[in-house]
Amino acid sequence: MKSTLIVYSSTDGQTKKICSRIQDCLGNDFYSNIMPVKEVTEDDLKKFDRIIVGASIRYGKHKKELFNFIDSNLVELEKKDNAFFSVNVVARKAEKNTPETNPYLQKFLLKTAWAPKNLAVFAGKIDYPKYNFIDKQMIRFIMWITKGPTDTKNTYEFTDWDKVDSFAKEIIT
Numbered sequence: 001m002k003s004t005l006i007v008y009s010s011t012d013g014q015t016k017k018i019c020s021r022i023q024d025c026l027g028n029d030f031y032s033n034i035m036p037v038k039e040v041t042e043d044d045l046k047k048f049d050r051i052i053v054g055a056s057i058r059y060g061k062h063k064k065e066l067f068n069f070i071d072s073n074l075v076e077l078e079k080k081d082n083a084f085f086s087v088n089v090v091a092r093k094a095e096k097n098t099p100e101t102n103p104y105l106q107k108f109l110l111k112t113a114w115a116p117k118n119l120a121v122f123a124g125k126i127d128y129p130k131y132n133f134i135d136k137q138m139i140r141f142i143m144w145i146t147k148g149p150t151d152t153k154n155t156y157e158f159t160d161w162d163k164v165d166s167f168a169k170e171i172i173t
């Protein structure tokens, strides 16, 4: 039975929600825990057989906290079964929703020394009512230029939950 630590870097909670779904898929046969990337220590990593890291994109980038975590824990991370997934809205487009075709996942791989054993990319969520004025206008502009929804009264969840389930199953087999 493999224990699994699921680590997230998230601003608005969608990546954490995906982590919870993955945890549900692991089921009760596997001990698992979910932690924010900033709180994970090397000792935490040592306690688990498998590490899954998920991180979201904001203004074209994964957060610095993600790269700090990887830099500090690369040796421990590579001793384990491991996986990485990125969450962004570009991934709502069929031609940009695989690790090979998603620009942020590719950028991540170029930037890090870590070579995760499993990779995935999931489309995230646009929650206009939740954003402050500037973020709302900026993401609305990004959606407009990429032909996405621009009605700021609404929330749009693009996450394909079947795809999340398949990723979880792939990891545990």
Ligand SMILES: Cc1cc2nc3c(=O)[nH]c(=O)nc-3n(C[C@H](O)[C@H](O)[C@H](O)COP(=O)(O)O)c2cc1C
Pocket (backbone or CB within 6 Å): 009, 010, 011, 012, 013, 014, 015, 016, 056, 057, 058, 059, 060, 061, 087, 088, 089, 090, 091, 123, 124, 125, 126, 127, 131, 135, 136, 138, 139, 142
């Ligand atoms: C202010 C802002 C900027 C964003 N910038 C990008 C971006 O450059 N590219 C992209 O694909 N998605 C972008 N997104 C979409 C997020 O990646 C998406 O909302 C994701 O679900 C966020 O995950 P989180 O809730 O875990 O932070 C942006 C979202 C916001 C609110």
